Amino acid sequence: DVKVTQSSRYLVKRTGEKVFLECVQDMDHENMFWYRQDPGLGLRLIYFSYDVKMKEKGDIPEGYSVSREKKERFSLILESASTNQTSMYLCASSWGLSGQTQYFGPGTRLLVL
Amino acid sequence: AQSVTQLDSHVSVSEGTPVLLRCNYSSSYSPSLFWYVQHPNKGLQLLLKYTSAATLVKGINGFEAEFKKSETSFHLTKPSAHMSDAAEYFCVVSDNNYNNNDMRFGAGTRLTVKP
Numbered sequence: 728d729v730k731v732t733q734s735s736r737y738l739v740k741r742t743g744e745k746v747f748l749e750c751v752q753d754m755d756h757e758n759m760f761w762y763r764q765d766p767g768l769g770l771r772l773i774y775f776s777y778d779v780k781m782k783e784k785g786d787i788p789e790g791y792s793v794s795r796e797k798k799e800r801f802s803l804i805l806e807s808a809s810t811n812q813t814s815m816y817l818c819a820s821s822w823g824l825s826g827q828t829q830y831f832g833p834g835t836r837l838l839v840l
Numbered sequence: 841a842q843s844v845t846q847l848d849s850h851v852s853v854s855e856g857t858p859v860l861l862r863c864n865y866s867s868s869y870s871p872s873l874f875w876y877v878q879h880p881n882k883g884l885q886l887l888l889k890y891t892s893a894a895t896l897v898k899g900i901n902g903f904e905a906e907f908k909k910s911e912t913s914f915h916l917t918k919p920s921a922h923m924s925d926a927a928e929y930f931c932v933v934s935d936n937n938y939n940n941n942d943m944r945f946g947a948g949t950r951l952t953v954k955p
Contacts, residue, residue: 731883736881758941760941767849767947768947769930769945769946769947769948770884770930770945772941775941777941783941785941817883817884819884823938824938824940824941824942824943825872825934825935825936825937825938825940825941825942825943826872826891826934826935826936826938827934828874828886828889829884829943830886831876831883831884831885832883833881833882833883834881834882834883836881
């Protein structure tokens with residue numbers, strides 16, 4: 728079974744702090760994704776990566792950056808957390824970019840005070 | 841460009857009655873379509889996937905969905921709801937445009953199951 732793990736289930740941070748969210752997958756997938764989920768808005772893509780050190784902006788990249796130094800690990804970075812980044816963050820991985828099942832981690836619920 | 845619309849933001853059924861969650865899509869190509877389920881405070885789990893084989897797709901936990909090209913629909917059904925089906929459900933479309941990340945998620949339908 729594919730397993731995608733996220734470093735934290737719950738995080739509480741203060742405005743202006745630098746926040747790291749880490750995601751690890753164990754299936755040698757080429758592609759990894761970061762989404763945020765807010766009530767009524769569904770999932771919105773922040774960034775994705777199709778290879779080590781490669782990244783592409785998604786629909787809402789502002790205020791976020793990412794890092795993929797190893798194939799199995801994809802990090803989301805909030806350089807200076809703001810209250811409007813309070814959300815559920817979901818990581819996913821897949822074999823291909825299009826038409827392929829994405830496998831999701833359990834999510835990180837981030838509260839920025 | 842592809843898009844997906846989940847026609848109901850919230851559906852409420854009684855335990856033992858049928859479930860219908862509606863999804864319409866638009867796609868320029870021959871699409872792949874997915875349904876995912878998300879239980880409270882969990883990640884998304886794949887329920888089923890359509891990839892141009894049989895139009896009636898069977899998934900886990902007794903769910904199934906029918907691809908209807910003429911209606912551009914991919915509705916999710918289950919004959920008899922169980923309390924454990926209470927969750928949020930997402931319909932997803934992909935244009936199978938292999939060089940692009942083209943997965944598009946619907947806004948979700950929250951299913952409530954009453955005893």
